[in-house]
Amino acid sequence: MLDLMTVDSAGDLAPAAPATKEALLGRVAHGDQSAFGELYDQISPRVLGLVKRLLVDHAQSEEVTQEIFLEIWQSASRYEPTRGGASTWILTMAHRRAVDRIRSSQAGRDRDTKIGIRDLAVAFDHVAETVEVRIEHERVEKAMTRLTQLQRQAVSLAYYGGLSHSEVADMLHIPLGTVKTRLRDGLIRLRDELGVAS
Amino acid sequence: MTRDGRNDAEQHPADLAGAYALHALDEHDTAVFEAHLAESERARIEAAELNDTAVALGLAVAPVQPSASLKANLMSMLASTPQLPPVPASRAAGPATTDAAASVPGATSVVPAPTSGGDAPANAAPSGAGLNRPVADIHSRNGAASSTHLSATASERAQTRWFKRPAQFLLAAAAAVALFVGGTFLGQTLNTNQFESQQASGLAQINAAADSQRAATTTADGQEATLVWSNKLGISAVLVDNLPVLPSNQDYQLWYINGEGAASAGTFDSSGDGTAWRVLEGRMRAGDQVGVTVEPNGGSDQPTSNPIVAFQS
Numbered sequence: 001m002l003d004l005m006t007v008d009s010a011g012d013l014a015p016a017a018p019a020t021k022e023a024l025l026g027r028v029a030h031g032d033q034s035a036f037g038e039l040y041d042q043i044s045p046r047v048l049g050l051v052k053r054l055l056v057d058h059a060q061s062e063e064v065t066q067e068i069f070l071e072i073w074q075s076a077s078r079y080e081p082t083r084g085g086a087s088t089w090i091l092t093m094a095h096r097r098a099v100d101r102i103r104s105s106q107a108g109r110d111r112d113t114k115i116g117i118r119d120l121a122v123a124f125d126h127v128a129e130t131v132e133v134r135i136e137h138e139r140v141e142k143a144m145t146r147l148t149q150l151q152r153q154a155v156s157l158a159y160y161g162g163l164s165h166s167e168v169a170d171m172l173h174i175p176l177g178t179v180k181t182r183l184r185d186g187l188i189r190l191r192d193e194l195g196v197a198s
Numbered sequence: 199m200t201r202d203g204r205n206d207a208e209q210h211p212a213d214l215a216g217a218y219a220l221h222a223l224d225e226h227d228t229a230v231f232e233a234h235l236a237e238s239e240r241a242r243i244e245a246a247e248l249n250d251t252a253v254a255l256g257l258a259v260a261p262v263q264p265s266a267s268l269k270a271n272l273m274s275m276l277a278s279t280p281q282l283p284p285v286p287a288s289r290a291a292g293p294a295t296t297d298a299a300a301s302v303p304g305a306t307s308v309v310p311a312p313t314s315g316g317d318a319p320a321n322a323a324p325s326g327a328g329l330n331r332p333v334a335d336i337h338s339r340n341g342a343a344s345s346t347h348l349s350a351t352a353s354e355r356a357q358t359r360w361f362k363r364p365a366q367f368l369l370a371a372a373a374a375v376a377l378f379v380g381g382t383f384l385g386q387t388l389n390t391n392q393f394e395s396q397q398a399s400g401l402a403q404i405n406a407a408a409d410s411q412r413a414a415t416t417t418a419d420g421q422e423a424t425l426v427w428s429n430k431l432g433i434s435a436v437l438v439d440n441l442p443v444l445p446s447n448q449d450y451q452l453w454y455i456n457g458e459g460a461a462s463a464g465t466f467d468s469s470g471d472g473t474a475w476r477v478l479e480g481r482m483r484a485g486d487q488v489g490v491t492v493e494p495n496g497g498s499d500q501p502t503s504n505p506i507v508a509f510q511s
Contacts, residue, residue, distance in 0.1 A: 002367060029281070031273055031281060032215055033273065033276050033277075035274075036273075036276060037269070039274065040269055041269075044268070044269070045262055045263050045264065046256075046257070046259075046261050048261070048262045048263070048264045049259045049260055049262040050256045050259050050263040052262050053259045055282055061262075062264055062265060062268050065264060065268065066268060066271060066272055067286075069272050070272070070275065070279055073272075073279055073281060074279060074280070074281050074282055075281075075282050076281065077281065077282045077283060078281075078282060084250075085365030087253070087257065088249075088250060088253045091253045091256040091257065092249060092252070093251060094256070095221055095252065095253075095256055096221050098223075099221040100408060103408060104408035104409075118508060133257075133260060133261060134257070136254070136257045136360050137256050137258045138259075139254075139258075140255060140257075140258035141258070155216075155220065155255075158217065158220040158221075158222040159220045159222075159255050159256075160255070160259075163222065164217075164222050164223065165217040165222045165223065165227075166224070168222065177213070179217070180213045180214060180216065180217055181213065182216075183216030183217045183222065184213060184214075184215050184216030184217070184221060184248075185216070186216065187215075187216040187219055187220070187248045187251050187252070188216070188248070188256075189252070190251050191247050191248060191250075191251040194251060194254050196247050196250045196251050196254065
């Protein structure tokens with residue numbers, strides 16, 4: 001898989017490379033609607049995938065995805081390409097918005113009773129479809145195995161379940177302070193395993 | 199939600215770093231942690247790294263193709279959706295000698311680069327933009343007192359990375375920064391820290407509220423003015439760009455105005471450049487008007503002049 005990717009990306013045979021998301025965002029900041037459309041095509045499946053991972057309901061997830069892209073349109077001028085990838089900027093915004101939706105509506109509670117805690121805690125229940133996603137998926141999954149089970153559970157509930165730290169505490173019947181520690185230690189371990197550094 | 203962990207959070211805000219990166223904090227703890235970030239470079243580095251780690255979790259999720267109608271809808275909304283103005287080039291190319299984030303663009307396109315370092319905590323979004331959250335860029339002088347001599351590249355990167363944090367992060371941090379550098383509150387030396395952190399925390403809470411709203415207008419003299427508020431929390435804040443300095447015998451005074459009349463919501467002064475802002479005292483009720491008048495030093499019981507700016511919440 002890796003070899004294939006390398007050949008593909010290095011070859012001159014590839015058609016004109018699509019504009020980077022960073023460049024597209026720069027154009028979006030100046031009101032370029034076609035750049036916005038292109039950016040949307042590139043990253044909306046990731047945004048919707050993440051939002052739907054949290055919200056479960058498809059229609060509601062599309063609604064939130066629409067809000068996210070409107071925010072991208074509105075605030076693109078605040079993105080600085082020299083300071084990090086466009087995907088990071090966008091996915092951070094997407095997760096925040098999905099969490100906001102869960103907290104602000106009955107939807108979150110309905111969802112929780114519908115699917116239950118056990119499913120929320122399962123971090124990886126989708127079959128990855130593309131090479132890129134598969135690689136990232138496997139990398140993260142491997143890193144997740146380096147966490148203690150308790151850390152993994154807390155991090156998954158918070159990130160994929162969209163639960164607040166006090167909700168995690170309630171669900172797991174552990175003190176809030178313990179949840180904080182698990183979330184922080186768990187993320188630090190993940191950071192080190194994934195080689196994320198500023 | 200209100201239990202023993204609360205005091206704990208205030209005593210050890212660093213413990214919140216993981217939950218913060220996972221968006222697992224409530225409004226209160228978010229404000230506490232962001233106040234901590236404004237003070238600690240090390241915390242900002244960690245926050246940036248943990249944020250990236252969280253994004254890696256997001257990138258591991260299988261993509262889902264949206265329906266075709268979603269794109270069509272969006273594209274049709276663009277023309278009528280105002281954008282935040284591009285950042286002026288002069289602001290984006292500031293010298294990086296004094297601090298790592300000198301090149302961070304200012305908040306609004308209309309604020310000239312102040313030499314004092316006073317800077318704007320929040321932009322004035324196009325009115326009716328429908329932004330749930332004010333988007334803010336900030337000028338980092340927050341660490342100026344303690345860390346300008348540190349030139350570690352890691353800290354520089356963290357500084358710059360910090361500024362691409364999402365809006366709610368920026369606004370809260372900016373609020374704290376503005377308190378130190380904006381000049382607006384520099385005269386208030388008694389209990390300054392407590393006052394500052396209350397103010398910063400108030401602004402952060404408004405901004406983080408699920409029902410956060412904003413209204414933009416201009417003052418009688420044409421300065422851009424913004425009201426941000428949360429009906430749920432019952433608090434609001436006024437931000438005005440380049441509000442003129444008043445003579446020492448006068449103050450700006452804030453008012454909540456409704457059918458029962460005008461109630462004072464505190465006084466403030468302005469350094470004349472950057473953004474003067476203030477979280478209003480007292481409780482806001484849905485539908486209240488908010489006004490700013492110029493009053494004799496110390497404020498008045500009732501407005502004695504026409505408002506320089508008024509908002510309908």
